[in-house]
Amino acid sequence: MCAKITVDPFYDHYASRTSQMLSSEVRDLLAVTARPDIISFAGGLPYTEAIDPEVMLETVNSVLKEDCPGALQYGPTDGYVPLKHDLVEVMAEEGIPSLPEDIVITHGAQQGLDLLAKILINPGDHIIMEGPTYVGALNSFVSYQPVIHTVPLDEGGMVVESLEKTLEGLASRGIRPKFLYTVSNFQNPTGITLEEERRHALLSLSREYNFIILEDNPYGLLRYEGEPIPALRSLDTERVVYLGTLSKIFSAGMRIGWVTAPRPVLEKVLLAKQSADLCTSSFTQRVAHRFFRERDWRGLIRKLRTIYRERRDAMLSALEEFFPEEITWTRPGGGLFVWVTLPDYINSSDMLASALEYKVAFVPGTGFFPPPGGNNFIRLNFSYPELDEIWEGIKRLSKVVKRELSLASCLGLDVGAVSKGSCERGSI
Amino acid sequence: MGGSSLERDISLRSGRRVARALEELGHEVIPLDVDPDLVRKLKGMRPDLAYIALHGKFGEDGTVQGLLDILEIPYTGPDALSSALGFDKVLSKEIFARNGISTPPFHVLTEDTLREMGAVEALPDVAHRLGFPLVVKPVAQGSALGVKVVSEPEALPRAIQSALHYDHRILLEKFVKGTEVAASILGNDELEPLPLVESVPKEGFFDFDSRYTPGKTEYYCPARLDQETAERALEVAVRCHLILGCQNVSRVDMIIDEEGVPQVLELNISPGMTETSLLPIAAEAAGMDFKELVARLIKLAMEKYDL
Numbered sequence: 247m248c249a250k251i252t253v254d255p256f257y258d259h260y261a262s263r264t265s266q267m268l269s270s271e272v273r274d275l276l277a278v279t280a281r282p283d284i285i286s287f288a289g290g291l292p293y294t295e296a297i298d299p300e301v302m303l304e305t306v307n308s309v310l311k312e313d314c315p316g317a318l319q320y321g322p323t324d325g326y327v328p329l330k331h332d333l334v335e336v337m338a339e340e341g342i343p344s345l346p347e348d349i350v351i352t353h354g355a356q357q358g359l360d361l362l363a364k365i366l367i368n369p370g371d372h373i374i375m376e377g378p379t380y381v382g383a384l385n386s387f388v389s390y391q392p393v394i395h396t397v398p399l400d401e402g403g404m405v406v407e408s409l410e411k412t413l414e415g416l417a418s419r420g421i422r423p424k425f426l427y428t429v430s431n432f433q434n435p436t437g438i439t440l441e442e443e444r445r446h447a448l449l450s451l452s453r454e455y456n457f458i459i460l461e462d463n464p465y466g467l468l469r470y471e472g473e474p475i476p477a478l479r480s481l482d483t484e485r486v487v488y489l490g491t492l493s494k495i496f497s498a499g500m501r502i503g504w505v506t507a508p509r510p511v512l513e514k515v516l517l518a519k520q521s522a523d524l525c526t527s528s529f530t531q532r533v534a535h536r537f538f539r540e541r542d543w544r545g546l547i548r549k550l551r552t553i554y555r556e557r558r559d560a561m562l563s564a565l566e567e568f569f570p571e572e573i574t575w576t577r578p579g580g581g582l583f584v585w586v587t588l589p590d591y592i593n594s595s596d597m598l599a600s601a602l603e604y605k606v607a608f609v610p611g612t613g614f615f616p617p618p619g620g621n622n623f624i625r626l627n628f629s630y631p632e633l634d635e636i637w638e639g640i641k642r643l644s645k646v647v648k649r650e651l652s653l654a655s656c657l658g659l660d661v662g663a664v665s666k667g668s669c670e671r672g673s674i
Numbered sequence: 675m676g677g678s679s680l681e682r683d684i685s686l687r688s689g690r691r692v693a694r695a696l697e698e699l700g701h702e703v704i705p706l707d708v709d710p711d712l713v714r715k716l717k718g719m720r721p722d723l724a725y726i727a728l729h730g731k732f733g734e735d736g737t738v739q740g741l742l743d744i745l746e747i748p749y750t751g752p753d754a755l756s757s758a759l760g761f762d763k764v765l766s767k768e769i770f771a772r773n774g775i776s777t778p779p780f781h782v783l784t785e786d787t788l789r790e791m792g793a794v795e796a797l798p799d800v801a802h803r804l805g806f807p808l809v810v811k812p813v814a815q816g817s818a819l820g821v822k823v824v825s826e827p828e829a830l831p832r833a834i835q836s837a838l839h840y841d842h843r844i845l846l847e848k849f850v851k852g853t854e855v856a857a858s859i860l861g862n863d864e865l866e867p868l869p870l871v872e873s874v875p876k877e878g879f880f881d882f883d884s885r886y887t888p889g890k891t892e893y894y895c896p897a898r899l900d901q902e903t904a905e906r907a908l909e910v911a912v913r914c915h916l917i918l919g920c921q922n923v924s925r926v927d928m929i930i931d932e933e934g935v936p937q938v939l940e941l942n943i944s945p946g947m948t949e950t951s952l953l954p955i956a957a958e959a960a961g962m963d964f965k966e967l968v969a970r971l972i973k974l975a976m977e978k979y980d981l
Contacts, residue, residue: 251871251893251955277683281709591832599680599820599839653838656788657831 263389276598279607285639286607287626290434290582292494296550301541302533308540309532317529323520325351325504326531332538333504337490339544340466342480348506350515351526355464355491355503358515359386361522362460362487362505365514366424367392372416374426376404378585378614378623380434380462383427394616395423401576403440404428406447413455425458425487430478432465435614435625436585437578442475449482458511462489465581467547470555472579479506487511492534494582495547500530554582554629557636561628564640570648575626582629588622591659592650595621600649606642676707679730680819680840688947689727695968696725708738716745723975724749726944734944735761735814748979750971752920752943759918760943763813763845766918770938773917775910777938778929779804780847782813785838794831800846801827807849810834812841823849847939852931855897856952857911858945859924860970862977865915867908868956872897891950895959899930907936914941922974925953 279286309317324330330346337344352358359382367373369391375384377396387394395416397409409426416423426448430440440448452459461478479488491503505515519525537543561584565575575586586608588594594610601607611623628636654660675689676682689705696703704719706712708728716724724747732738736758742749752760759765767777781800787793801808807825810833811818820840822833837844858868872894897904911926918924918941925945928936945953947964957967 249895249959251895251959254949277686278678278680281678283678283710593832593836596820596836596839602678602680653785653788653835656792657794657835659831659835 263391276607278602284602284605284607285631285635285642287631287639288607288609289630290627291630292498293550293553293629294497296546296553305536306533309536313532317532319528321525321528321531323525324516325349325526326528326535329531329535332535333490340474340477342477342488343483344506348512350505350512350519351531352503352505352519353523353526354493354501355462355489356382356386357522358489358503358505359383361515361518363387363390364518372421372423374409374412374423376428376433378435378611378620379427380429381613383462384614384616396616399436399438401438403438403444404448406444409451413451417455422455423457425460426452427460427462429462431463432468432578432581434581435583437576437581437583439475439579445475445478445481449478449485452485459486460489461486464491464494467495468551468554469580470551470558484508495550496534496537496543500534502526502530502534557628557633560633560636561626561640564637568641568644570651572651573647582627584626584628586624586626588624588647589660590622591654593621594624597646597650601643601646604642604646606639606646608643675705675727677728677732679732681730684946684948685727685729685733688729688951692725692727692947692968695965698965699969713741713745716747721747723972726751727947729944729946730815734942748975748981750975751922752924756918756920757943760924760941761814763811763940764843766941769917770914773913775913775938776935778848778850780845783834783844783846785842797830801830804846804848809847809849810837811845811847812837813843813845815840850929850931850937852929853897853899854929855907857908857926857928858953858956859911859915859926860974862921862974865912867912869895869959870897870899870904870907871895871952871956893955895955903930903934910936910938914938921978923971
């Protein structure tokens with residue numbers, strides 16, 4: 247008698263959306279990057295060492311002294327009102343108008359993404375994203391089973407002509423996309439910022455084709471050069487849903503983000519939030535409020551900008567110094583990431599295995615596109631590694647890349663390449 | 675467990691599960707994530723026995739076994755030589771073939787032959803001899819990392835490039851159509867083959883995702899084969915185990931081809947112990963739950979060292 251073995255006895259019980267959540271080879275490879283001997287450009291980690299632990303200790307202490315029962319209690323679903331006033335100020339730094347009552351505080355902007363997907367996407371609905379886009383948004387949306395259209399980016403952000411074409415194509419089939427998702431400033435993963443002109447074009451298209459814009463702006467205050475560009479939300483409060491976060495300017499561990507949106511959308515977000523988790527942590531909201539009320543948070547952002555600018559410069563000079571000329575990369579004016587484009591005959595997921603041998607890690611591009619796609623890109627984070635690690639890490643990575651190019655040349659894969667690499671090992 | 679190999683995460687999953695079972699069995703367990711401090715730690719704690727839950731390079735290729743031999747610490751599973759032979763698919767396939775065991779025809783290419791001798795020119799010959807589809811795999815790597823099934827000549831260089839990330843030697847092997855089964859063998863002098871486990875991936879082939887995502891592969895145990903074929907397969911597996919001189923445990927992966935002949939693909943000396951791994955599934959079918967399987971492996975190791 248042969249029996250079918252059921253590894254997971256509840257396999258047939260799961261909702262179909264879980265089939266999108268897979269065990270991934272890349273994720274398992276990245277498990278190796280946690281080792282201390284590996285220089286990792288893989289994470290998107292902010293540099294939390296920038297805050298003095300003593301300051302946090304005092305902040306937490308004063309929260310507990312002043313209102314311990316409140317900090318230990320449930321709170322309102324839309325968030326702790328004094329913190330909302332702080333968030334209004336944070337947005338005002340970028341010229342985004344808002345009122346405390348227009349804000350719902352969420353458990354990180356990531357929860358905001360999930361709640362918005364929950365209230366907006368029916369299975370089979372069409373949505374538009376940048377290609378590449380933020381992997382956390384992609385994964386969150388995918389679980390609600392939409393049809394995803396991607397619009398390519400150039401150095402000015404989303405290519406508007408391409409977006410128009412997509413919209414026309416959909417309209418001709420009688421399809422109206424529900425929303426367009428964009429990380430408008432120093433995008434994750436590319437570091438690219440959407441040009442001002444294109445912001446206006448995007449808004450006018452959203453009116454013409456009647457879709458919502460989700461503007462995700464975690465990096466707007468981490469600008470290292472140039473003049474700020476008005477947020478989409480500040481140009482149009484009627485059509486733009488805005489997601490903010492304290493993760494990159496204060497603490498990712500506090501898990502504090504927020505949504506500000508046209509009133510009816512905000513009402514739905516609030517209902518969804520109620521059923522998801524009742525409220526964001528009363529404790530961390532109070533700690534954050536204390537910090538923003540009593541400490542020089544603008545000074546902290548200035549400090550982070552200085553540290554990150556230095557690290558970005560180090561990464562860009564190291565890339566310039568060590569990388570072969572056929573490789574290109576973005577030069578972000580802010581944020582945390584550099585996006586590297588390899589020749590299309592290179593598979594960066596496979597290359598990660600070699601990179602780990604050289605004790606350096608990155609994130610392969612595939613995760614940032616709906617599959618298939620993104621094989622020949624890699625994302626590098628510069629905010630977390632120290633300056634000397636950045637230099638050494640890029641040096642190691644350049645060896646991996648050169649080996650890759652010469653191997654491709656040996657295998658005759660680099661047909662049509664601008665400059666043909668030599669096949670021999672000696673050329674590395 | 676753990677370590678720096680590409681199968682670190684799988685190894686940690688195996689290791690944690692085994693450690694829990696060992697504790698439940700009343701042993702004092704010290705989980706060790708292999709790092710440059712390993713020898714110092716081992717010298718300090720002088721364990722009675724090391725349970726090797728390491729996968730991949732250094733864990734399955736005889737490296738850690740050799741080290742434990744030097745330190746005179748008994749360990750579970752085959753010795754350094756059997757491990758080294760098992761992990762090297764070329765050596766083990768050659769040895770199997772010379773002992774009259776069927777294994778799919780293959781050729782080996784190294785990064786050096788491609789770089790220094792222009793081996794790319796030989797690809798059409800290899801392809802002509804093996805035919806399409808063919809399988810490209812790293813010689814020494816587990817969990818099907820870097821393995822690709824290639825069905826047309828144009829896709830061959832890319833598959834080779836991909837496999838070369840996991841080892842500097844690659845194997846081009848004839849694709850054998852048939853039933854994929856794994857035979858787990860337990861024992862020292864007296865060998866007990868466990869029931870065959872048949873794997874049927876829902877799509878594509880038995881790759882990394884299918885192996886470790888519950889629900890992506892269907893398993894049948896015992897395999898859906900007639901008794902004669904199943905017995906023949908188990909017999910072949912026992913011979914492979916003996917030929918490589920394995921002790922305690924091994925798992926032989928093979929494909930039963932359309933003529934009913936077991937074609938041996940490889941022998942594993944540190945079979946996975948995760949929830950979706952084949953050895954625990956086979957043990958379960960033989961009436962041994964996970965804890966009993968772990969207890970058995972410990973007993974076999976003790977026996978090996980006369981402890």
